Amino acid sequence: MEATKAKEKIIEAGLLIASASSILTTAGIIFVLFYESFPFFKHTSFFEFITEKQWTPLFADRRLGILPLVAGTLLTTLIATIIAIPVGLIVAIYLSEYAPSRLKEILKPILELLAAVPTVVYGYFALLFLTPLLQSFFPDISGFNALSPGIVMGIMIIPYISSLSEDSMKAVPMALKEASYALGATRFQTSIRVVIPAAFSGVASSFLLGISRAMGETMVVAIAAGMMPNLTANPFEPVQTLTSYIVQVSLGDVPHGTFEYSTVFAVGVVLFFMTLIFNILSFFLRKGIREGVR
Amino acid sequence: MNREDLKIYTARYIDHAFAITGLLCCLASLGIIAVLFFDLVLDGLPRITSTFFFSFPSRIPEKAGILSAWVGSVIVIVVTALFSIPIGVATGIYLEEYGKKNWITDIIEINISNLAGVPSIIYGLLSLSLFVYLLKFGESILTGGLTLGLLILPIVITATRESIRTIPQSIREASYALGATKWQTIRWHIIPYSTGGILTGIIIGLSRAIGETAPLITIGALTFIAFLPSSPIQPSFPFISFGWLFDAFTVMPVQIFNWISRPQKGFHINAAAASSVLLVMTLLLNGIAIYIRYRFRRRIRW
Structure with a gap:
């Protein structure tokens, strides 16, 4: 009997330690980003970092303004959003309010495949399929541009938007919908x-x-x-994003402890906090619905 | 026709038009996958031969192959699975079955949800600093496996929790009523009933890991590897070696990225061929996951 109790305690402790690992990961990310970017921020004033309009950390004439990379990230993200939000929402409404359940069983996994395709394959598709296609419509579009990867990213995130939206539409009480139908509303009017x-x-x-x-x-x-920091809002021009700067530097095999090495982490800090804001807001909105339904 | 009728007709018309738009949007995504797949296969087909699978990369596109890449992918995924499955499932069980509703579990929950949204390249930066330099694992298979393991941990945890959550409370109470302890209940009831959902989550996570490129580039997975990791079985005592964990490696997506970035057309063909192979691997894994989910859903009815 005592042995069983001891075993229970040991197992519980083991499971608790495992779940602490997720906290450690976050702590590790935050610590590493700040620790490794410290040399960068010691060298650069924060004011220069957010106001300078050029990003040339690898050149002799160093300009360390994050704006071009942030602009590149926002531009490609905006294009992706313009594609993904309307399509994702239409798909979600269709699946939740229109599609017969058997059709839905088939369509949902197919949609999820869009999120399962490796991103490097999407990259191939954007560069060697979509860009030439776009060039035949807009001859002045450059071989590397923000538009083509933006569109492809939009396609990629449709399933994230549609499946989460559909889940919350499914949770809307049937009585509300029936009340609307009873007043003679169509499915579209009820949905909207x-x-x-x-x-x-x-x-x-x-x-x-x-x-x-x-x-x-x-x-x-x-x-x-493209891999060119470019402060522009023109989707036909090449841009560099926060993420692709990190890739560019990593490909060059930068020695540990150099200034170039610390720039990667400085860019990482900006990227981490930009996404963190959206992740946290998204979490609280979702938590709100779950508790609302209960 | 009076105005009221016209309003009703318009409303109905819009309703039907939306039904068609919705279906078209769904079919369009199917179409995109088809175009993507056929584009890759048409470009890459001339290269997909047995020599392609059993050759190392080369400077001549026609002679280059994916041997080190697919072997690397398979080994890294094994390390990823060994790391993420036990920790992920244990965390999921703890949070659902043991965790009391207090601020600690709240923080763990926000934290997991945020980790699922952290860009994969940030995990690469974490590993670059922590595993490559601080713990001195180097740019090795071990580092790669651990990186991807951390990356898919939230997927495994969430799948475990959701699967456990569908088990009715009465099952637990029945088990306790027969004198079972908490762990016995979990071991003999909760885990078996949630296996389907957990397995699905694990496979989806692994299929994501197999396609990940960015974090592995950050930790320095090389693109030109003309050798295989050392064998785990050695001819002399102690016969088993873990030296392979510390070997340099490349994986399929990194190899593909390398070929896409080159200007020569020949390498683009290689990239298309390797991409079709990678796509088939991920689609197969996803197909298995969907099938398991379907089977288990049919088998268990409360």
Whole structure:
């Protein structure tokens, strides 16, 4: 009897230690980002970092303004969002309010495949399929540009938006929908005026998560957007994002402890906090619905 | 026709138009996957031969192959699985079955949800500093496996929790009523009933890990590896060696990235061929996951 009790305690302690590992990971990320970027911020004033309009840390004439990389990230993210939010929302409404359940059983896994395709394969698709296709419509588009990877990233995050939105639409009480139908509303009117407002926090949460995904996406932009820091809003020009800068430097095999090495972590800090804001907002919106339904 | 009728007709028309738009959007995504797949296969097909699978990379595109890449992928994924499955499942069980509702579990929960959204390249930076330099594992298979393991941990944890959550409370109470302890209940009831969902989550996580490129580039997975890791079985005493854990490696997506970034058309063909192989690998894994989910859902009815 005593042995059983002791065993129970040991197992519980073991499981607790395992779950602490997730906290350690986050702590590790934050510690490493600040520790390794310290030499960078010692060398650069924070004011220069956020106002300087050029990013040339690898040149002799160093300019250390993060703006071009942030602009590149925001531009590709914006293009992806313009594709993914409307399509994702339409798909979610269709699956939740229109599709017969057998069709839904088939469509949902197929949609999820879009998120399962390796990002490097999407990069190939953006660079060697979509860009030439776009060039035949817009001859002045450059071989590396923000538009093509933006569109491909949009396609990639459709399933994140549609499946999370659909989950929250499914959770809308049937009585609300039936009340709407009883008043003679069509499925579309019910979706727009009853389902979406009732599922709003879940839908908004899925948008935020999609945006965070697009900001952190690396390979598609590293392959198809070019590796040129460029402060522009023109989607036809090449841009460099926060993520693709990290890839560019990593490919060059930068020695540990050098200034170039610390720039990667400085960029990482910016990327981490940009996505963190969206992740946390998304979490609280989602938590809100779950407790609301109960 | 009076105005009221017109309103009703318009509403119905919009309703039908939306139904068609919705279906088209779903079919379009199917279409995109088809275009993607056929584009890759058409470009890469001439290269997909047995020599492609059993050759090392080379400077001549026609002679280059993916031997070190697919072997590397398989070994790294094994390390990833060995690391992430026990920790992920244990965390999921703790949070669902033991964790009391207090601020510690709240923090763990926010934390896991945030980790799932952290860009994969940030995990690469963590590993670069922590595993490569601080713990001195180097740019090795061990570092790669641990990196991907941390990356898919949230997926495994979430799948475990969701699967356990569907088990009715009455099952636990029945087990306690027969005098079972908490662990016995988990071991003989909770784990068996949630296996389907957990397995699905693990496979989806591993299929994501197999396609990950960015964090492995950050930790310095090399793109030109013309050798295989050392064998785990040695001819002399003690016969088993873990030296392979510390060997340099490359994986399929990193090899593909390398070939895409080269200007020569020949390497783009290689990239297409390797991408089709990688795509088939991930789609197969996802297919297995969907099948398992379907089977277990049919078998267990409360």
